[in-house]
Amino acid sequence: MKKKITLKQIARELEVSISTVSKALKNSKEISRDTTEKIQAFAKLYHYKPNNIALSLKNRRTKNIGVIIPDIVHHFFTTVFRGIEKYADTRGYNVIACVSDESFEKEVINMEMLANGSIDGFIMALSAETQRKNDFHHLMEILDQGMPLVLFDRVTDEVICDKVVINDFESAYMATKKLIEDGRKRIALITTESYLNVSEKRAQGYCNALKDHGLELDKNLILRLPYQFEDEKKSEAFFASTNMDAVLCVNEIFAVRAMRIAQANGKKIPEDISFIGFTDGIISKLANPALTSIAQHGERMGNVAAKMLIEKIEQDDEIEQEEATYKTEVIEATLIERESTIN
Amino acid sequence: MKKKITLKQIARELEVSISTVSKALKNSKEISRDTTEKIQAFAKLYHYKPNNIALSLKNRRTKNIGVIIPDIVHHFFTTVFRGIEKYADTRGYNVIACVSDESFEKEVINMEMLANGSIDGFIMALSAETQRKNDFHHLMEILDQGMPLVLFDRVTDEVICDKVVINDFESAYMATKKLIEDGRKRIALITTESYLNVSEKRAQGYCNALKDHGLELDKNLILRLPYQFEDEKKSEAFFASTNMDAVLCVNEIFAVRAMRIAQANGKKIPEDISFIGFTDGIISKLANPALTSIAQHGERMGNVAAKMLIEKIEQDDEIEQEEATYKTEVIEATLIERESTIN
DNA sequence: TTGTAGGCGTTATCAG
DNA sequence: CTGATAACGCCTACAA
Numbered sequence: 001m002k003k004k005i006t007l008k009q010i011a012r013e014l015e016v017s018i019s020t021v022s023k024a025l026k027n028s029k030e031i032s033r034d035t036t037e038k039i040q041a042f043a044k045l046y047h048y049k050p051n052n053i054a055l056s057l058k059n060r061r062t063k064n065i066g067v068i069i070p071d072i073v074h075h076f077f078t079t080v081f082r083g084i085e086k087y088a089d090t091r092g093y094n095v096i097a098c099v100s101d102e103s104f105e106k107e108v109i110n111m112e113m114l115a116n117g118s119i120d121g122f123i124m125a126l127s128a129e130t131q132r133k134n135d136f137h138h139l140m141e142i143l144d145q146g147m148p149l150v151l152f153d154r155v156t157d158e159v160i161c162d163k164v165v166i167n168d169f170e171s172a173y174m175a176t177k178k179l180i181e182d183g184r185k186r187i188a189l190i191t192t193e194s195y196l197n198v199s200e201k202r203a204q205g206y207c208n209a210l211k212d213h214g215l216e217l218d219k220n221l222i223l224r225l226p227y228q229f230e231d232e233k234k235s236e237a238f239f240a241s242t243n244m245d246a247v248l249c250v251n252e253i254f255a256v257r258a259m260r261i262a263q264a265n266g267k268k269i270p271e272d273i274s275f276i277g278f279t280d281g282i283i284s285k286l287a288n289p290a291l292t293s294i295a296q297h298g299e300r301m302g303n304v305a306a307k308m309l310i311e312k313i314e315q316d317d318e319i320e321q322e323e324a325t326y327k328t329e330v331i332e333a334t335l336i337e338r339e340s341t342i343n
Numbered sequence: 344m345k346k347k348i349t350l351k352q353i354a355r356e357l358e359v360s361i362s363t364v365s366k367a368l369k370n371s372k373e374i375s376r377d378t379t380e381k382i383q384a385f386a387k388l389y390h391y392k393p394n395n396i397a398l399s400l401k402n403r404r405t406k407n408i409g410v411i412i413p414d415i416v417h418h419f420f421t422t423v424f425r426g427i428e429k430y431a432d433t434r435g436y437n438v439i440a441c442v443s444d445e446s447f448e449k450e451v452i453n454m455e456m457l458a459n460g461s462i463d464g465f466i467m468a469l470s471a472e473t474q475r476k477n478d479f480h481h482l483m484e485i486l487d488q489g490m491p492l493v494l495f496d497r498v499t500d501e502v503i504c505d506k507v508v509i510n511d512f513e514s515a516y517m518a519t520k521k522l523i524e525d526g527r528k529r530i531a532l533i534t535t536e537s538y539l540n541v542s543e544k545r546a547q548g549y550c551n552a553l554k555d556h557g558l559e560l561d562k563n564l565i566l567r568l569p570y571q572f573e574d575e576k577k578s579e580a581f582f583a584s585t586n587m588d589a590v591l592c593v594n595e596i597f598a599v600r601a602m603r604i605a606q607a608n609g610k611k612i613p614e615d616i617s618f619i620g621f622t623d624g625i626i627s628k629l630a631n632p633a634l635t636s637i638a639q640h641g642e643r644m645g646n647v648a649a650k651m652l653i654e655k656i657e658q659d660d661e662i663e664q665e666e667a668t669y670k671t672e673v674i675e676a677t678l679i680e681r682e683s684t685i686n
Numbered sequence: 687t688t689g690t691a692g693g694c695g696t697t698a699t700c701a702g
Numbered sequence: 703c704t705g706a707t708a709a710c711g712c713c714t715a716c717a718a
């Protein structure tokens with residue numbers, strides 16, 4: 001077993017100084033051809049690679065970016081993560097992944113761990129609990145330390161930083177409008193509890209679309225479900241007691257579950273009732289019938305977020321805090337039509 | 344904006360030496376009550392936290408573990424990842440995630456990046472291409488440097504290290520046996536191309552079960568699909584040309600796609616034909632009909648892998664390379680019966 | 687009780 | 703052309 005070799009060892013072995021070795025390996029023209037070759041050969045032989053940690057310490061730059069997401073077993077976040085990872089990779093950055101598990105405390109702890117030098121910047125989506133509590137002091141602190149931060153999807157107006165979101169309002173509006181134009185009159189909405197601002201925006205898009213098209217907003221047509229749930233009773237009761245001919249769901253899982261219940265009640269999809277869900281993941285594609293859904297383009301979101309972050313990181317040096325300028329990128333969601341709506 | 348404060352700055356500010364500060368913050372009894380209090384108060388005020396990078400350099404220990412998986416948008420790997428992350432978190436470790444995208448080259452590059460000091464050990468599943476090429480020199484090198492490595496799921500006998508796998512052979516055997524006992528006679532297998540050793544073991548379990556129960560192995564009943572594919576033609580042709588009353592699939596996506604085709608052909612599930620898939624993910628649960636599947640307990644796998652790795656990391660100090668001993672943990676898969684098989 | 691010095695691995699500056 | 707020195711931030715054995 002040969003532990004990683006260091007400059008010092010090479011230097012000792014070859015009886016030259018450390019700095020000569022360092023320069024030779026960088027092809028510095030200060031060093032003679034001879035020694036350079038000798039040193040490089042030796043280094044290659046022993047698979048010399050500079051130690052990242054030492055470099056980080058010296059450069060005050062880790063080439064790591066921290067990503068905190070609420071849940072890794074969630075198709076959308078996973079997709080964003082992939083986008084981040086892919087872009088980061090092209091720029092030579094590693095991704096340190098932490099999961100907040102929708103918990104405020106875990107979010108805070110993870111941020112603190114990473115903020116102590118492990119990374120050059122954050123990309124994150126707020127945990128449900130953080131949104132519920134409306135407490136963002138940990139984000140403020142990070143920003144205060146001059147560490148770049150990009151928020152995506154689950155964002156908040158209370159923190160001033162770079163953001164990437166989709167046009168939730170507009171896309172829900174569009175989807176609802178499509179249902180109306182298909183001739184649907186009683187359009188239900190299945191959403192989460194109200195503290196998730198993404199859901200809230202989608203709900204608003206739904207409401208406005210109804211209003212603008214002369215349909216009355218019927219509260220009985222709105223079902224609010226806990227974000228993570230196993231129990232279908234509430235949904236079953238909803239379908240049993242409510243008359244509807246279309247359903248908009250704020251995510252694909254709600255949609256597929258709802259479809260199953262409707263089918264069990266003898267409804268035909270899309271003849272009797274159409275469905276549209278948010279998050280165009282594999283579940284939508286493989287559903288039976290395949291679900292019409294609103295693609296959030298998570299991978300692109302991740303790409304954009306990573307790009308924004310790395311730009312901030314790398315410009316930070318130059319501008320050195322003149323007056324940071326923040327922007328919010330909006331990714332346009334698109335409707336993917338499948339079997340669960342009338343074509 | 345206040346950049347992170349360092350020991351040196353505190354020392355200068357308070358006009359004491361760096362080491363006094365360091366000791367005071369550690370409550371060393373060498374330092375007088377007075378100075379200790381003064382220093383601690385000051386440190387708290389400025390949110391002092393030791394710099395991880397400096398600690399890593401000093402301790403030659405990063406408290407990071409590197410995870411390389413072939414694909415992050417994949418329910419099983421995601422689940423394992425969560426298990427790793429959760430356990431790592433309890434032990435104060437961060438997880439650096441890299442995705443090989445099923446590519447040998449990306450796997451090698453990622454490993455090299457991380458191996459240069461960024462992490463204390465690896466957890467990984469081999470990329471498809473690596474398994475196909477049967478080239479493991481990069482793993483050997485890592486081990487040679489004394490860096491702990493735990494392989495999970497996609498493992499190989501050619502590398503001697505810690506491993507976590509499920510009992511692929513046995514569980515495929517069991518599942519096939521169940522189908523036989525349900526009275527099925529013509530049981531198909533839908534699997535991947537042969538270089539994925541996991542699929543191969545499952546296929547063997549299937550074959551042996553047939554043999555042991557007096558059923559002949561019919562090659563026409565085996566369909567090999569590319570690992571990632573969009574095109575259903577091959578599957579459609581298979582279902583059109585082949586007569587079968589049950590199907591075992593090496594993953595849930597194959598299974599759900601196959602079910603759709605069978606249904607489109609007018610088959611009733613499970614009356615005319617039953618389905619069992621591997622990977623008990625959300626897709627199985629939400630399928631219509633819900634898919635009977637073999638749970639691989641990814642989260643537990645991740646847990647176990649992380650535990651094995653961290654143990655190795657932390658014992659490495661003490662034992663300092665006496666004679667490393669490696670083990671392979673087997674996680675027992677379990678059959679979750681749902682609507683796609685006869686109860 | 688406090689401070690000094692050396693080292694973790696690297697690079698950059700300056701001197702020889 | 704080569705080497706000594708300082709610095710990145712922290713810790714610790716050893717002086718004072």
